Amino acid sequence: MRQIRISNCEPGMILGKAIFNDNLILLEAGALLTNSYIERLKDLGITEVYIDDDISGGVVIPDVVKEETRREAIRFIKESMENYTSMQLLNSAEAIEIVNKILEEILSSDDVIINLMDIKTRDSYTYFHCVNVCILSVITGIKLNLNTAHLRELGVGALLHDIGKLMIPAEILLKKAALSTNEYEIVKEHSIYGYNILRKLPLISEASARVALEHHERIDGKGYPNGLKGDQIHLFSKIVAITDIFDALTSNRIYRDKISANQALEYMTVIAAPTLDTRVLNCFIEIIPPFPVGSGVVLNNGEKGVVIGINKNFPTRPVVRIVFNSDGSKKELFEEINLAEKVGYTIINNTELIKQS
Known part of the structure; x- marks a missing residue:
């Protein structure tokens, strides 16, 4: 699961987290986004949603409160x-x-x-x-x-x-x-x-x-x-x-x-x-992790990925799933690296991963 701006949502994406308004469920987790759903969410002033896709497969974003x-x-x-x-x-x-x-x-x-x-x-x-x-x-x-x-x-x-x-x-x-x-x-x-x-x-x-x-x-x-x-x-x-x-x-x-x-x-x-x-x-x-689980990041070598885990003792060096090469092409096989163990890698910026296979 990862967060994405509503402006980058496309029909066919799968909602990763339910959306509420006035304590009522608007869309359940697992719902398939359609054009009408996306436009309705925009009308309500919702600017981001969580989605499940191949990029974030298996990524669980923990929460301390139910x-x-x-x-x-x-x-x-x-x-x-x-x-x-x-x-x-x-x-x-x-x-x-x-x-x-x-x-x-x-x-x-x-x-x-x-x-x-x-x-x-x-x-x-x-x-x-x-x-x-x-x-x-x-x-x-x-x-x-x-x-x-x-x-x-x-x-x-x-x-x-x-x-x-x-x-x-x-x-x-x-x-x-x-x-x-x-x-x-x-x-x-x-x-x-x-x-x-x-x-x-x-x-x-x-x-x-x-x-x-x-x-x-x-x-x-x-x-x-x-x-x-x-x-x-x-x-x-x-x-x-x-x-x-x-x-x-x-x-x-x-x-x-x-x-x-x-x-x-x-x-x-x-x-x-x-x-x-x-x-x-x-x-x-x-x-507060500076790069929370589910957020997109750019590494110093130009590769882009999604944060899949936090190192409590090294919060600026999380575990990252590398999704895109430095030239913007999508990796055939994603690579997961623990930045706490890879001293040559650093995060230089946040980003949003908007491509899907």
């Missing part, structure tokens, strides 16, 4: 944001129950290396984003040796970190053009709205609520809403600040295309690093 658990969490966030009123508070007990499931599945996993596999529709970014940030934050917390109670608090805060956006007008949140200065100031208010919403809820701790308030604070004091610095910012908020940035960068937005995991990590470790907590960032980097 698909049904993700869908349950997405449903909860969607319904909470759509149905919220001052007279009908969020169901904090359900939020904790969902985080407990996520936490249990992550802790029972043999490997906490992340492969985010969600396929977002145009209007579902916020819901998927909240769930991804929760998962990424909990795994980062595990790397930081947080105890189970703290992981639960962190997970709840991360899951609900953007809940204040329900108070922001949709025409601003979904605006395709750049926000005006005034509109940006309105969006920034979501952190205060979120904190005020969460502090009213039973069972939600102050630490969890602070995540909503502080996830846009930066250790250099240039964040918002209060310009906090360094240790004035709660550890949970420092974690979510990092996972929030990463998932946003690696997701397609209304106003820009996503970038690869490798590019996002480079941005975070070079450009954004002075604004982020170093210890947390280093732990986060350990759980």
